[in-house]
Amino acid sequence: MDKFKTRKFDTKVQHLKYKVLREVARHAWDDTLYDRILDIPAMISPGKTPTMRCCVYKERAILTERVKLAMGGDRENPNVIEVIDIACDECPAAGYEVTDSCRGCLAHRCEDVCKRGAITFDQNHVAHIDKSKCVECGQCAKVCPFSAIANRKRPCQNACKVKAISINTNNAASIDNSKCISCGACVYQCPWGAIADKSFILDVVSLLKNSDYGKNYKVYAVVAPSISSQFTYAKLGQVITGLKELGFHTVVEAALGADIVALDESKELIEKGFLTSSCCPAFVMYIQKNFPDLVPFISHNPSPMTAISKYIKKNEPDAKIVFIGPCTAKKMEFQLDSVKPYVDSVITFEELQALFDSKGVDITELDEGVLDNASYYGRIFARCGGLSDAVSQAIKEQGIENFLLKAFSCDGIEECRTALLKKSKNVLDVNFIEGMACVGGCIGGAGCLTHGEKNKAEVDKYGREALEKTIKDAVSVLNI
Amino acid sequence: MKVTICIGSSCHLKGSRQVVETLQRLVAENKLEDKVELAGTFCIGNCQQGVCVTVDGEFFSVSPETATEFFNTQILAKA
Numbered sequence: 001m002d003k004f005k006t007r008k009f010d011t012k013v014q015h016l017k018y019k020v021l022r023e024v025a026r027h028a029w030d031d032t033l034y035d036r037i038l039d040i041p042a043m044i045s046p047g048k049t050p051t052m053r054c055c056v057y058k059e060r061a062i063l064t065e066r067v068k069l070a071m072g073g074d075r076e077n078p079n080v081i082e083v084i085d086i087a088c089d090e091c092p093a094a095g096y097e098v099t100d101s102c103r104g105c106l107a108h109r110c111e112d113v114c115k116r117g118a119i120t121f122d123q124n125h126v127a128h129i130d131k132s133k134c135v136e137c138g139q140c141a142k143v144c145p146f147s148a149i150a151n152r153k154r155p156c157q158n159a160c161k162v163k164a165i166s167i168n169t170n171n172a173a174s175i176d177n178s179k180c181i182s183c184g185a186c187v188y189q190c191p192w193g194a195i196a197d198k199s200f201i202l203d204v205v206s207l208l209k210n211s212d213y214g215k216n217y218k219v220y221a222v223v224a225p226s227i228s229s230q231f232t233y234a235k236l237g238q239v240i241t242g243l244k245e246l247g248f249h250t251v252v253e254a255a256l257g258a259d260i261v262a263l264d265e266s267k268e269l270i271e272k273g274f275l276t277s278s279c280c281p282a283f284v285m286y287i288q289k290n291f292p293d294l295v296p297f298i299s300h301n302p303s304p305m306t307a308i309s310k311y312i313k314k315n316e317p318d319a320k321i322v323f324i325g326p327c328t329a330k331k332m333e334f335q336l337d338s339v340k341p342y343v344d345s346v347i348t349f350e351e352l353q354a355l356f357d358s359k360g361v362d363i364t365e366l367d368e369g370v371l372d373n374a375s376y377y378g379r380i381f382a383r384c385g386g387l388s389d390a391v392s393q394a395i396k397e398q399g400i401e402n403f404l405l406k407a408f409s410c411d412g413i414e415e416c417r418t419a420l421l422k423k424s425k426n427v428l429d430v431n432f433i434e435g436m437a438c439v440g441g442c443i444g445g446a447g448c449l450t451h452g453e454k455n456k457a458e459v460d461k462y463g464r465e466a467l468e469k470t471i472k473d474a475v476s477v478l479n480i
Numbered sequence: 481m482k483v484t485i486c487i488g489s490s491c492h493l494k495g496s497r498q499v500v501e502t503l504q505r506l507v508a509e510n511k512l513e514d515k516v517e518l519a520g521t522f523c524i525g526n527c528q529q530g531v532c533v534t535v536d537g538e539f540f541s542v543s544p545e546t547a548t549e550f551f552n553t554q555i556l557a558k559a
Binding site for chain 2: 214220240249250251252253312315316369370371372373467468473476477478480
């Protein structure tokens with residue numbers, strides 16, 4: 001039995017992606033990748049009987065593309081999110097359609113509710129939608145007592161709230177890089193795994209190998225606080241020990257960077273009077289691409305990942321830093337000129353799982369290490385609302401009484417859009433907009449192993465376990 | 481003189497913040513800011529013996545309780 005089947009992923013697509021990453025990383029550790037690279041697809045899809053597609057040859061062709069993505073993907077494409085054309089199943093995308101559940105009833109509520117007169121009936125009284133008139137409002141689907149009207153929309157397009165996905169001439173999904181914010185929503189939602197994030201796992205393997213367990217330079221793992229809701233089959237402390245087994249010198253909480261940010265951002269907010277948060281790179285990119293007038297109000301503070309990495313490199317310039325989190329957009333952020341000097345690579349929790357298994361590190365068998373740098377407030381950045389709570393606390397801790405924080409936490413990019421739209425028209429009475437591109441915050445990130453309802457509670461619990469109860473105490477050790 | 485205090489998780493749980501605060505206070509009280517450079521680091525690799533402190537590379541195991549004595553013998557006496 002494949003022992004990796006016991007690992008927890010939400011979907012089989014994630015599991016498949018993981019298997020490719022694991023094999024690519026395994027060969028990279030062994031220095032056999034270039035000898036064995038062509039064998040990986042057949043190793044994952046062996047025999048003659050297809051299990052996923054029409055034939056094993058198509059399966060292997062797609063797996064070849066997945067290997068390519070695991071090795072960094074298309075270097076010509078600046079986006080970290082890519083479509084695997086041949087994996088796209090060309091899902092129906094016709095919009096609202098009457099299905100054969102239509103019973104040809106008498107009431108014709110669909111006809112009555114349609115303001116465009118797009119509904120007609122055939123001789124059997126069965127409804128039809130005239131696509132030349134339909135505006136896809138969905139009212140007919142809502143009123144049909146038989147739920148006979150379905151919205152045929154591609155899951156990727158449904159997931160992409162910034163409308164960056166269209167259908168190309170080959171009927172495959174296509175990403176408009178000028179609109180895409182690399183949030184990865186489509187990656188997680190595509191039922192065929194036809195959209196994926198590029199992986200920098202090979203860079204991380206080579207960073208770790210060349211460091212030789214810290215002999216040549218030290219590699220630091222900076223982990224996002226959402227890790228507390230991941231790797232649920234083991235203890236967090238075991239994940240920390242596992243990272244050291246992989247060759248990381250030590251593990252530092254990105255949440256300590258969040259403490260730094262909360263303190264600095266509260267000062268900036270008071271100075272400027274209105275701010276939008278800068279922690280979520282997808283939200284920042286969204287403002288840059290869609291609300292140029294609001295760009296001056298994006299906080300100038302670095303993200304927590306960058307803030308803590310800056311501190312580490314200030315003290316140890318030859319240190320290497322790998323951020324490990326739930327986020328595909330961070331893979332864009334670390335390539336920015338302002339971040340590049342501080343963060344050497346970014347991988348997701350999905351990729352960390354593959355990295356563990358590629359080296360045969362079974363974290364359930366390890367002793368528990370410790371992870372405790374940040375305060376409660378830095379840790380709750382991982383869920384929607386946490387950043388606003390932290391900024392409010394930072395204002396309180398600084399004893400500022402003549403400033404009233406009016407924060408608005410946007411849960412997901414759609415709420416971000418609404419808030420930014422209102423703010424740009426001056427009809428939103430708030431002075432701080434916390435933007436989280438993923439619903440739920442970072443715990444809803446595309447690179448999470450699991451997306452459960454309990455994840456928010458897990459993050460809050462992890463927050464309460466922090467030794468330091470205030471932001472100032474957590475940050476004080478950095479001001480040496 | 482460079483004094484590096486570990487602020488990594490393990491040492492943090494053993495009280496590195498208190499050690500940092502004590503050393504900072506004593507350096508200031510004794511006006512040694514020009515002679516003693518305090519720095520933080522994440523993990524020196526001797527987690528069992530934390531709080532880990534190095535003085536110009538030499539390793540010491542310090543706790544919040546022994547921080548003042550450590551300052552007197554290893555920093556004040558030598559600075």
